[in-house]
Amino acid sequence: MSATSADAGTAAKIAVVGAGAFGTALATVLAAPESEILLLGRSAERMAAMAASRENPRLPGVLLPDRVMPTADAGRLGDCTIILTVVPSSAQAETAALILPHLGPAAALVMCAKGLDRETGEPITVKLAAEAPRHSLHVLSGPGFAADIARGLPTAMTLASGSMAEAEAMAAQLSRRAFRLYASQDPVGVQISGALKNVLAIAAGIVIGAGLGESARAALIARGLAELTRFVVASGGLPETASGLAGLGDLVLTATSEQSRNYRFGLALGRGESPESLLAPGRPLVEGAAAAQISDRAAKARGVTMPVTEAVASIVGGRIDVKSAVDQLLSRPLRIESA
Template identity: 45%
Template sequence: MMKDFNHIGVIGAGAYGTALALAARRAGRSVTLWGRDADILDEISQSRTNQRYLGDVQWPEVLTTCKALEGLVGCDAVLLVTPTQSTRSMAAAIAPVLGAGTPVVLAAKGLETGSQKRVSDVFLEEAPDLVPAVLSGPSFASDVASGLPTAVTIAADDLSLASSLCEALKGPALRPYASDDLVGVQLGGALKNVMAIAAGMVDGRALGASAKAALVTRGFAELSRLAVANGAKAETLGGLSGLGDLILTCSTPQSRNYTYGYALGQGQPPQELARPGSKLVEGAVTASVAAALARDCGVDAPITAAVAAIIEGGLDLETAIRNLMTRPLMTEIRPD
């Protein structure tokens, strides 16, 4: 049965949180946006800009903001748009605030360090009375905030819930597609960030278009292998939250993961790119977690392993290229 979600709460007033709040408002929903930075919330309310995260993007829509999580009481559904590694603490914080059964759409694209768990599993451990869904797909925050045409996937264990959330968020420039593959949508979004770093390294080192095409293609095969081994549906990886997002993030400096990889390819050391004040790069955190997950599952993931080793400082790019190019030959399509 389709449900009506007329009042949408958004947690996180960064670039993507602000953009999704605008998308929900343009879909005709009442929206309340919460963030940690009171100054940014005031700017959003008064100037209809978010200079720190969205630059010169300005919008005509009015967004209601709140400076306490209690301002989200009564929301029909909530979008949680905070980094992967803060999911556990945020879930614990909102669990006593939101009503039991409230759907919470998770927008982070990563895996928890240490546990290797997906965001939805982490969320449920801290907020078992709430209902997780996920939103993923090829969507830069600036494009969504500017009202440029964008398509994403919204997944939930209950397909009717996913469809209702899609109906609530569809607008003149945002087209959501429903899925019941919570695992596949999350792993596609998380693992493609690692491949985007690799693609950036290829371009940063000027290895050529042929190398880039090979990397993206074999990277897609690798992330699909790992995701399916963990319960994802293969067809999900060929959709927006897998291949679509991979194409986007591997192709433009708008992607933080690509830009981070490009800097590595040009010789900047990983520790310099991780200095305090640097922007969060989800793929840089996910790489080592994904590599460990692949080892534990017995899945061959050489690109992921190479990216993780380079970021950790145990492998240089030239050696990584040589190792990948001299691996034993095999058939392109594997029986597993």
Template identity: 55%
Template sequence: MSEANTPATDKVAVVGAGAFGTALATVIARTGRSEVTLIARKRDVADAILSRRRHEDALPGIDLAESLLATADPASVSTAGIVLFAMPSQAQREAAQALRPYLAPGADIVICAKGLERGTGRLLTDVVAEELRDLEVSVLSGPGFAADIATGLPTAMVIASASAERAARLATALSGPTFRLYPSADRTGVQLGGALKNVLAIACGIVEGAGLGESARAAMIARGLAELSRYVAACGGRGDTVRGLSGLGDLVLTATSHQSRNLRYGIALGRERRAAQPTVDLVEGALAASVAAAEARRLGLDMPLTFAVAAMIDGTIDVETALEQLMSRPITQE
């Protein structure tokens, strides 16, 4: 690799100027260690960020870092040593294809979305790596709402790479006083935790919407985590990964805060006692439930909560029937 083509390790590009991408860009820029460029799809968004230090549509009322750069030119990724893909999960493949001509050899790609590819059910790291074969693809996940990150509230998340050394290097490069990343070498476990906790958040929403009580919610979280651990291990990840930030931490946040779209969808489902048609791009758990249920059956895994949520979303059973089936299951050791 020639020196001219070597990406600068102190330059970070964040592609996607939604709430989460903007929050990540501003919190990394505030460390002062890196030149950070936020790449928006629309020029007027980039211009507003540069002139007013605000992105009112994504993060209303929140001041962004003074040093944050913004542009609508995708070629701006060409000098970045770390490129964060902060677009929605279903846009990751298309974005990788579009950015491929501009990305520098040796750049680190970090996926900052939670979900599985629609149609294939594949992990996002596999999807992007297929398009960017010569680049290393990592993933950032865990409990963190965009507004909390952008306003400097303490937030801890996980960054997972193919090697522990790469994950540690990226964690050091992107962490700051209020934003801490923990490195992991379990990309499978981290991604499945981020995707499938949305299914369990829908289950917790159903509990809330149906008025079943906080004890039932606690049971959903605990038993759901056990299901998730079995699923991760069967898919080649480490089962204990889900007991960390990218599993339990993210699940507690998503299953208890009304900022969560998946929780709100579950609440509506619980109140109506039947499935509302979800917008899958926004309610990732609706897609993940179907994918995980099908894969669990193929693997011979017992995942009653996941099966129940998938069936309720499909309209196969109603809330009362699902609850009756769950409560009448054979009693076994925990």
């Protein structure tokens, strides 16, 4: 199946499913005179308000371009040729059930979530592929904060598909002047990198929150990248993906900026707040907290050593406190750097 269903020379009609900050940012940057963008959200009242005000309260100061059409009507997806799903990984199954009955037979799906299946530890597109066999699947991930993207600041991310030809075609459809997409044929590695960098961002936040210093954070990022790479390769991905935009690029961004929800969560843990209070109902969703538990179990099942991920999983799960986790990491036997 082709990467998109648009005929040669015809602009694709794009839909962004998920009207949070990141989904709205993508709709904003993708909007162009020749591209109509449907922005689908769950709340009819909220989407009507966005249509009237041309603004999403989660992105204050950013006006929606005229070509962006907020809606809560999934029935309008029928003539869209590219569908970007921008919802948390835990909501992917529910979202697929909502939108798949409305899609045209050749619509392409671009998954923008960063997570792993809770039961299997596999990339979430594995299950999505079984549910949507008619549709080509692609993955968009990499270093990009919603506010930067929405304001047109230069951003580079990875677009991964099952073949390089598909990836290049889709990247060409979705790239804009300041929003550059680099093609990859490693959707597995891109998804795993996107999920694990959230876990490592929590760890980096813990380091700074606990007062361990910038040098310790730099060491953690480097050793965390090493274990991320091991997990990518053990899962069938490519090692170069881990050192690219979806891996190292996104890790550096997420593990060093307080714009990152996962990093802020780690900071709070390092300063002594409990994971129970930080993850209580009504608090912001932290994707890395769930990803830590899932990837830790999957790594053990595959025989992959991931001490940083294991420490984060233990802290988030309430099985160990921050000081004890740090002591355990510092007491590990010395190894050669490439191990």
